[in-house]
Amino acid sequence: MCARCGTRKDLPLGRCPACAHVPAMEERELAIVCSTRVLDAAALQAAQERIRRGEAVRPTEALRARARAILSGRETVLARFTAGQLAALALANIVLTPMLGYAVWFRYRTRPGPAARQALAATIPVSILLFFALLAWRASFLTGAPT
Numbered sequence: 001m002c003a004r005c006g007t008r009k010d011l012p013l014g015r016c017p018a019c020a021h022v023p024a025m026e027e028r029e030l031a032i033v034c035s036t037r038v039l040d041a042a043a044l045q046a047a048q049e050r051i052r053r054g055e056a057v058r059p060t061e062a063l064r065a066r067a068r069a070i071l072s073g074r075e076t077v078l079a080r081f082t083a084g085q086l087a088a089l090a091l092a093n094i095v096l097t098p099m100l101g102y103a104v105w106f107r108y109r110t111r112p113g114p115a116a117r118q119a120l121a122a123t124i125p126v127s128i129l130l131f132f133a134l135l136a137w138r139a140s141f142l143t144g145a146p147t
């Protein structure tokens with residue numbers, strides 16, 4: 001939405017079809033605030049009514065910070081697994097091989113967010129259990145087999 005006249009537009013930093021205003025410099029921050037990237041539909045409508053009444057839009061510092069983060073590309077989507085995905089991974093670790101869980105961890109280890117840590121949490125306990133199961137199996141084989 002255009003921060004000058006309140007007209008809807010496709011891109012927050014694009015030219016306004018009504019007043020031809022293009023946000024420049026510090027106006028870019030306000031332009032991002034006045035978009036669906038920061039405000040929900042109701043808040044956008046309220047801002048539009050303010051602009052059309054000729055009042056200034058005064059976003060909170062939190063909204064401005066959010067807009068700055070979006071402009072600088074600092075805002076990233078965090079990688080996170082759902083409980084269902086983690087349960088499936090834990091099951092695959094047990095039924096197939098825990099290497100699967102480590103492969104998932106390897107793939108997500110540089111991504112921001114808890115995904116890599118979650119994958120390890122679903123994998124390491126399974127590895128330890130399987131390791132001791134293997135030791136127990138070997139021990140029973142060595143003591144139980146008559147030579």
Ligand SMILES: [Zn+2]
Pocket residue numbers: 002003004005006007016017018019020021
């Ligand atoms: Zn405009």
